[in-house]
Amino acid sequence: MPDLPAVDLLALDPDFDADPYPAYAKLRAQGPVHHIRGGGGERFWLVVGHEACRAALTDPRLSRDWRRNGHLATGLAAPPATDGPGTAHMLLSDPPDHTRLRRLATREFTSRRVAALAPRIQEVTDGLLDVMLAAEDRRADLVDALAYPLRMTVICELLGIPDLDREAFRGWSDEIAAPASAAAARAAQAEAVPYLNALIAAKREAPGDDLLSALIHTVDEGGDRMSEDELLSMAFLLLLAGHESTVNFICKGIRALFAHPAQFALLRSDLDGLIDGAVEEMLRYDAPVETAPPRVATEPVEIGGSVVPVGGVVLIALADADRDPARFAWPTRFDIRRTEAGERGHIAFGHGVHFCLGAPLARMEGRIVFRTLLQRCPELALDGAQGERISGLLVRGERKIPVRW
Template identity: 40%
Template sequence: MDADLLSDPFLGYSRLRERSPMVQVAFGGAGSPLWLVTRYEDVRAVLGDRAFVNSPANVPGLGLKDVRETTVRSMGVADEYAPYLLSTVLDADGEDHLRLRRLVARTFTPRRVQEMLPRVQEITGDLLDRLPVRDGVVDLVEHFAYPLPITVICELVGIPEEDRGLWREWGAALLRQDEPEGIGAAVAGIVDYVTELVGRRRAEPADDLLTALIRVHDEDGSALSGFELVTLVLALVLAGHQTTAHLIGNGLVALLDHPDQLKRLRADPSGLMPGAVHELMRWCGPVQSTRFRFAAEDVVIGGRILRKGSPVMASLVSANFDPRRFDEPHRFDITRQPDGRREAHLGFGHGLHYCLGAALARQEAEVAFTALLERHPHLSLAVPGDDLDRARMPGVWQLRSLPVRLTQE
């Protein structure tokens, strides 16, 4: 929560990285210190090595207490709802993780995502048509960057249109660590809502992912439990819109801050946009650190022996600015990955827990930037960059609002 680190994590975590490949830090209410892994190759190794597990229960022989429980309780989450945050597909390991991932993976394959392109373009165009502009200014987080991905993921999962505003409120509350009572209420609201929606959809099936998951559960509870069904929907909807929304917001600010790069992108959007989105994920990705992981055995990282059971967090922002991997990493360059397919950055993670919806997120961002820049050639920030309102939460880089001017003054 250091003010300088929150205001410029790119420089702050880079300083930590150059100090040491691993830094012992205190995080929230974790109780005991944990190790922050800072350098690209080490971060990639942690994310790809099965010697690191997401659940402390899967560290053999130690009976570890989950240090995250203290953090969750410190955020005001009631004991009955805490498991829904601590035991999702994001926290599962091994066969349990693969089982849950396979249930939804086909929805997010590149082919299926490509089939969704016309609908994503339609939603994007509709949102731009309806921007509530006042004196030439509009908040693009509230009226564009957020509604686009929440509409897409809710249509996929099966969240009714009239309920989507609730998810916006819950998602915003989860980012306010200084208001723990709001976090607890949001988690309870999400769990109770999804539980009720499962009952509704079971009575009235539809052509959506939720109905398909209910069918799996009802046909074979060992393939998907009722608890897992709720946590899967929770994880898909929250992860399926928050990251993309803030990639669009952060990315637009980065482009406006670099007019030379914006000019190049405007000149050749179809050729440069895929690579530009990858560079934006590296440069200003909204997720800057991973969830806790735990060493399931003694492991050597960065030349140091990490003892079995040690909690670890991988710093994505530090890795993505590591000069050992990226030439001039603090230089923003939309042509850094010219073919738009090679993914050197770790913004979407790596290994078994690589972001399930990465292809969809990239597509939504490409469509959003292309349409926005085409429609509004004179787009500019309506406030100084230093005055933008960002969430004060470690590990994320997210705008609460983004006022922009659509026309020349």
């Protein structure tokens, strides 16, 4: 087929950075696959629509293994660097490597371990709110006061990061997950790698009750275990996959409630009965991760009548899939009772073999945070204009949410 001209998303909709959904809807009306141009001139193939996105997420010809297949990529200035330490994890692998790593991880990252975290997450949430609510002016930034420190604490406790090291770890985490520059990200990784290697060595000698200690010592029935680099990579995966996405989930969820006061009032009237449905609707309505991590086509892939060529870098728009009217009635309506009507099946956590391993933890964090916040702050309201935003095709969100109570 002839090469399709690349669409400039900002030219399609000048407000794309602030609200991408109208542009996605325009593209979806034309078909499920579009050749697009990024802000730096990169070329991608964007998949939209619920059915097409689900199919793309499970297509083995769309590879996440950039170590093996990144050389095929076209449209990028250079393939992502994947030959350094910390890149031998599930998110950068395909079956059978992915199958093996996920099997080892799920032996320890179990529903029982996640459930056991609930009292501690509740305790941390209460402690952060104690400090926030002590402000004499009854104002705070919800990101700095609650969303970010909660997630940072959970990650550090999962990995068994000592209290004294957490401030340094927070700085590395910020630069790796949301870098100010490529140089800053490399510098943070250069400091984080030896720290994590030393931590793994220490836990090998004296294991704790944290997830990282468990992964170091877990062995499957055949005697397989994670290598040193795979353990380091798992630590990075927990850091990267859970950092911005969970903070984004909390921020976008509270924004949706502020923007829909009738739904906000409904949730306040029955927190216990409606919190589960509210969490699922927050995830569907404004996905924490806008597009799934990029894939590269290892052979021509036909999707909805369009062909992604070998080397095409594919972005799967999870956010648009969950606003598709072919899958959800009135998809642009925020409705916390949607699941009661039988409308389920959002793909905010992905689909297929790369379905987010941390989804149960993220859901539990959401339930605890929103329930506790609304119980303790019944008059919570947005305080002033929208703060600084994070814009990008992978993660889009806000760095500040000013609130009053």
